Amino acid sequence: MSQSAINSAALILNAIRHPVIMVDTDGRIVFANADAEDFFRSSASLLSRDPIERFVPFGSPLITLINQVRERRAPFNEYRVDISSPRLGTDRLVDLHASPIAEIPGAVVVMFQERSMADKIDRQMTHRGAARSVTGLAAMLAHEIKNPLSGIRGAAQLLETAVGDEDRALTRLIQDETDRIVSLVDRMEIFSDERPIDRHPVNIHVVLDHVKAIARNGFASRIKIVEDYDPSLPPVFANRDQLIQVFLNLVKNAAEALGNEPSGEITLSTAFRPGMRIAVPGTQDRISLPLEFCVHDNGPGVKEDIRPILFDPFISTKQNGSGLGLALVAKIVGEHGGVIECDSTGRGTTFRILMPTWREPRGGAERDYQEFTT
Incomplete structure (x- = not known):
């Protein structure tokens, strides 16, 4: 030769x-x-x-x-x-x-x-099923619990004006706890929102810069945030506000994992991975997910027994966490046609989101989006 x-x-x-x-x-x-x-x-x-x-x-x-x-x-x-x-x-x-x-x-x-990617995509399908289960639960809770809670809170307010100083603390406790439950139910109501997503071509770097500005002026003010962007990345077909919600949640989780670690660092990265395609259940179609967005921290990592169920509802590594944040992230990413995965070791954690890209429409945004990604 x-x-x-x-x-x-x-x-x-x-x-x-x-x-x-x-x-x-x-x-x-x-x-x-x-x-x-x-x-x-x-x-x-x-x-x-x-x-x-x-x-x-x-x-x-x-x-x-x-x-x-x-x-x-x-x-x-x-x-x-x-x-x-x-x-x-x-x-x-x-x-x-x-x-x-x-x-x-x-x-x-x-x-x-x-096989890790294929297995994680399979788990992503399970996460979506779990989120749908929470959808029904959220709708039931909103109707059956919020109304009685309003009555309980109103009664506690009336009692507050008629009791002494020693008992007033108890009435305040009742009101605070009912407010906390209502807040939890409100968060769960998001899962029952089945309205179509209003999507447009979105520059992911504008979204990440917005999230970074919020983090630096708040919960991550003492943490170094590094950018590793591919400037040539095409737009993603998405809802800008929901993407902000997704990355704000992931960056906040990363900041909480780092705590007061002086060498703590969060890296936001974007890349184009043209080889990633997944099958659509029930059809012969395959969707291309070339856009990769990552949030990485160099914290202690996620416990091994939690990793397979990390995106399930009510699973939390925080002492007072509700376990709905990552479940909501998985729901939003799934509704955008993407997948999310978590790689974690003792040296850090990476949340990786893979999503379809956007092409200028030729005859209807939704139709062209499907043509481009399948």
């Missing part, structure tokens, strides 16, 4: 947005594309120094799969393989696709397809 052909092959493999490696007959990684270097957290030259066993957990099915391909000289696939390790990180669930190379005896090419 000529050098130009080899160079062309390398360019093609580097363009594939999945880790791809070639293992020789001695088990060494003799080629790794750019994504494989990121995946294994090592350069191609470092990967080639040691057998692949050094880079995956002991007894990994990957080694068995490579040996099977060599013995039978045929391609094989292995699905949902956990290759988590201290080197590769946690939650590294992958699908493996391995094939022999006829021209190089004993050599095997392996492509890794990470």
